[in-house]
Amino acid sequence: MKKEYAFYPGCSSQLRGSASNYLTSVNSMCQTLEVKMTPIPDWNCCGASIGYAGSGELARHVMNARNFALSEKHLPGQDVVATCAACWLGAKETKQKLDASRALMEDTNEALKEAGLRYEAKTEVRHMVEVLIEDIGYEEIRKHVVKPLEGIKFAGYVGCQTNRPFGIAGESFENPMYLDKLVETVGGEALVKYEQKVACCGGALAFSEPDKSQKQIKEIVEAAYDQGADMIVTPCPLCQANVEIYQAEINRKQGTKLDMPVMYYSQLLAVAYGAAPKQAGLDGHVIQPKKLQDIAVKVVPARK
Amino acid sequence: MSAYQGDFLKEVEARVEEGEWVKMCMQCGVCAGSCPFGPHWEHSPQKIFMMIRAGKREEVLTSDAMWMCTSCYNCVVRCPRKLPITQIMHGLATYAHRLGLAPKMQPTRRFSVTFWSNLTRTGRVNELKLVLQVYFRNGFAAGLKEFWNMRRVGLRLLAAKRMNPFELVFPHRCKDAKGIQRMLAKACEIENRKRGFSQ
């Protein structure tokens, strides 16, 4: 049976956004897994963790609550699923706060009224990874593999916000294993001893504090090289963007030769499921994932 | 001046998001050691909390430490007292900014404000505008220089279709952007009332 979810893609993953290829690969992956993702009509930005100075507390919660309210209205009974770490975290935090405080709930609804909405506290907030692991399961994920990612070594970079403070159930904050397990499920080699697995890339401060963030990014990439990685894989669009894009900057400033592709888990699944490079969003990278592209273009015999 | 008069602590508790947690810190320092930007700031979270209790209002609110938070939540998950340190740091930063005490040139402060105003215009973030706003924050000439430095990255992103000039003209927007703005105005009004801000 087809699984249905209220999809909250978030600003970076929308069309023409910096993570638009994430969206492409998620769509491809979901198609194979028979998961129906219906975008929440007229969804808005979560406020992200960096907007705080302008927003204050309630405005942030109200932004998320509006998405919940829209989801409840248009896609009743469906879990809200985010693909972006920050969207997921922001939404989940709001939900937790509102569930815990009646006063905050009342304030939120008072504000929502201005947009003609009401939040009924029925919504569950999930991350795409949770859907994969909890609702679909590794076994099912494995079943659809037609092109195992053999011969590619992946450094699983989980980063921060998919991991803390909520994380994926059953996983540890310091050494979550699900990304490695996903890699192995689709036939890749997971570099489980990758040291920077849960390090911070600087997040939004990559813009405001580029030098400090790039120091972090450099360590994240170099640690992947240390392990002999062919590419990094991550569940977070901001991590992806920061770690991929700034390598050139770091090279320019420090004379390094970093050239490490940074992929989304969804791209790995999409390629393993037989998606063409474009369907898997492989065309959306500034550092080309050569080995993955090679597999993606390979023609496989039809399944028996 | 007498230290440790609780006025500032009470102020923080009333006016700062999650400020009522500040008193629960037991000075173990796990947050300080967990912060990825730890080496870059002047005061660690736990020290900020102690300064608040000691009544060091000026020093706390003008500190750049809170602005160094990358929202990585390392401190939060490790804190033995379960203090929501990330939120407190954001809350303190917000409060300092609101009072006009935050360092004027603090880049993250400026980015944060820019970011929020960017997203509230249409209900969604306009990434391209945001990038341009950041680069040109210090005037046209400086902007051009940064832009020039980053040109290759920009071109590659354009090539990868992850950045699109189209956004400048016809950005993504929420249909009910107006409703969102009304809603946010209301939220602001409620919060100001509750926290006792005169606006």
Added chain:
Amino acid sequence: MKTAAYLCGGCGIAEQLDTARLAAIAEREGKVDLVREHPFLCSAEGVQAIREGIDKDGATHVMLAACSRRAKTEAFYFPDVAVARANLREGVVWIQEKGEAAQEMADDYVRMACAELKRMQVPKAGPDTGKSKRVLVVGGGISGLTAALEAAEAGYEALIVEKEAALGGWAARLHRRIPERAPFKDPAETGVPALVDAVTRNSRIKLQLGTTVAQTAGAPGRFRVTLSNGRTEEVGAIVQASGFSLYDAARLAEFSYGKSPDIVDQAGLEALAKKSIPIRRPSDNKEVKQVVFVQCAGQRDDSGKHLPYCSGHCCATSMKQAMYFKDANPAVDTVVIYTDLRVPGNGEDFYRSAQAKGVTFTKGKVSAVEADGAVKFRDLILDEDTQIKADLVVLATGQVPNSGVNIDNPDEPDANGAKPISILNLEYRQGSDLPRLAHGFSDSHFICFPYETRRTGIYTAGPVRRPMDIAQAVEDATGAALKAIQATENAALGRAAHPRSGDLSFPLVRLDGCTQCKRCTVECPFGAIDEDEKRYPVFNESRCRRCSTCMGACPVRVISFENYSVDSVGAQIKAVGIPDETEEKPRILILACENDAYPALDMAGLQRVKYSAAVRVIPVRCLGSVNQVWVTDALNAGYDGIMLLGCKHGDDYQCHFVRGSALAAERMSKIDDTLKQLALENERVITCEAAITDIARLPRLIDEYAQTIERIGLSPLKGFA
């Protein structure tokens, strides 16, 4: 007396030793009436055979040549006869290769056990058993009330003697107490009125208020206590719950106590809280708005001027007191300045609760409190010198135990400079109060045995024993009540108390040989021996712990026990066959403390650690029981060396009888004269500290000593005996 010997062949004994030869030795040299061999003596049949020897053949003395006396105690349990054991297993076959040397060892152990056997009696309780099972509780505070009530609840009578006119002690002066049960969030009722009520209504408890103990004489089961009001009471045991006094804050000149009424100690704050909530400051009766708590005031002091220890309760007490303010008015600023917050266990919940209520904690060192309420301190977190202007300052001073007179230095003032007043007025040769452990507290020195006391039948409880809070004092008093009850039960049956619990032997003295040298009365670690008017020792057996230190001390050897005597050990020493000098076979006597060194050697056996076949080991109750005559006899008999293995002494002594191993070391330091007289080398007698864990080390020490003996050569005294 009818003797029987049973020789076991199990666990390798029969394989490695000529048991027929051992049997022959028992029969011919040991002159044992009945000798039997058994391949597996601890089996049901083996035990049955022994039982029959006792029941049918009438054996009154049984020698078991088998394993160590620490092993197979369930099987070899014959309380109705005297039992000696020759340790052929752990002592010989497990530590030796098969051969003549091992056989000779076994031969000697059989000889020794036979010799010992004949000099033993099954101990029977002495005539000195007092029958009173009443418990005297000195002190009517929470500890004392609890001890009395708990004893009464168990069916025992109790008498409380309290010097004040009312019960309740320190706790009665409190507004609230630290909570003792979940959720550990708020100050709790003291519970004193209910406790006083329960005690007052209990028909098994009698009270003597406004009264002190004028004299305590006697022993467990028959203490005769004279009260200050002239009454005399007979009790079986005593719980001393005399509490503590607060360290005098006036001794802390830098904290201005006494210079302003708004600087108080913790007792002062309780008084203010009892007077009014919200708390008003003494100087002007205004409500307090900012209060500062100075922790460790005159405590944990390194300068030597104040209390060196931590009183344990003060952190939680300050939290509680800060809550007095916060609960009444959250706007009051309460600051606790501490260096280490010490609230173990669930005290952490109380700490969190205090923080949640808004009590501010700051790690700092207070240098001065000015009379105007300025508290100057080094803020250790913010790394700066700073000050707080408070309108009330509370100094958390420590507990000074009310432990009476320091018997080692009777004129010594207490920590507050006060002249000490005896609490118990013991009519004991060794002083009027309980010996102290440290800093005036009468605690036990033993970690495993917190109620170990050096005055049998007298137990301290509460803060006189060790700094503590109310919850701990209640627990402590309950435990002390048990020990008091136990002491009366032991006394009634003539049984020894810990650590030789159940031992029915007691010192037998041949007073006609006594020279009134007083060594026994001075050296008894438990103050069990008084002196009569002619200065003869008076043994109070239910005060005695059967360590035999007196026996070791006695130069004329007039003290003995039915199952352990100068003779029973001396005979073993003499029973060993000393080869003559031509045989080149050294013999080393080891006198090993039965609590630590002997078990360590046993375990060496269990682990098959080999060591010299020259040694012959005799377990002794304590090195303190070693009489010099054993050493001189052994030297004269031609032993080539003597090793005394006892417990660690010194400050962290591990001797179970307090001073036994230290006394042995002192006595043996004087053995050099004897050695000189005999023209022997100093190395012929050595004393070693041994721990029960020295399973590998002791065999090494023994072998090293055997080498030393080899180096200095055999004793020149061989063959003269």
Added chain:
Amino acid sequence: MRDIATSQTILVVGGGVSGMTAALEAAECGKQVLLVEKSPTLGGRTALLYRYFPKLCHPTCGLEINLRRLKGNRNVRVMTMAEVVRVEGRRGDYSVTLRVAPRFVNENCTACGACAEAVGAEIPNPWNYNLNRMKAAYLPHAMAYPQRYVLDASIAGTPDAEKARTACKYGAIDLEMKEQTLTVSAGAVVWATGWKPYDAAKIQPYGYGRYANVITSVEFERLADPHGPTGGRIVRPSDGKEAKNIAFIQCAGSRDENHLRHCSRICCMASLKHTQFVREAYGEAARSTIYYIDIRAIDRFEDFYRKVRADRTVKFVKSKPARIAEDRASGDVVLHGVDTEGYHRYAAQHDLAVLAIGMETAVPLPQDAEVFPAGCAADALDVNRSVQSSTAAALRAIQVVNRAARAES
């Protein structure tokens, strides 16, 4: 089996120092006691300690005395390998269900060790916190009581078991033994089930289980013990290198809302003690660093703290380390954190990190019946206070059986 105990019997659950104390103190007051212990030996967790703080004396020394008290007192009946599965009833009248695991060795055992020699299989040694392995026929430790071997259930039905049986000359190996369930009566129940170390792997930032050179304080105690897995050499697990520069991390699991909310009381003192083991082993070359929040050397333990503070080989840092990393090349651990006294950031390299692990109740109190908790089943206590607590519990139990006796007469 009901007859082994009556309403006049005090049942003591747990044969560690607390349970033994409660049992002996009651028995020496003349009471009948049934002491049941889950493992094959009495002695509990203290038997696994090398030395006690603050005297640095040996726990087995007190154990020896208690065992001697026990051997000489027939009021106490001991059952090992017996676990309480249910307690029903009320004060004065309990019915307790016990499950007794098969030991496969009967009372004929002389502890000669022939079975262990015969058996080939090895199992992790829980008496060394599984730091090494031992034969599957074993005596738990040299002080074990009863002094009787155990055949581990894992070799039941294997040729090894048969080998053990054949090797025993005394008919002590009984492979027919089965698990037994039995019900006993009791007038009072003392619950002295003790504690267990908190699962260190749950304290993720410290990498226990991921980094070989991160161990717990209880494991360190075994390392220092001459009868432990290293023969008393303080060496690190990764490469056997001498561990001279050691980090002791306090509140590992304690005082932490993510783990144990309470303070476990013993850990500060245990670490202070451990610094002295390091000093004894390596003299002036020793380097111990204690990372702490508050040093809880309560009451006269302060004397010991003072002594350790005066030791130049010991350093104190007021800090809860944020995380431990591993230096791949050396195998060293690197502690990252901030000294909060003034704010000093560190990345400190050590040979070994010892987590002063928190204390968790081993077995919860029975739900349906009121019992008297003693020792660490009651609270986080050190040995001295555990004994104090169990002495008090013994009196509470005596009160109940005495009351019952008075009511009957």
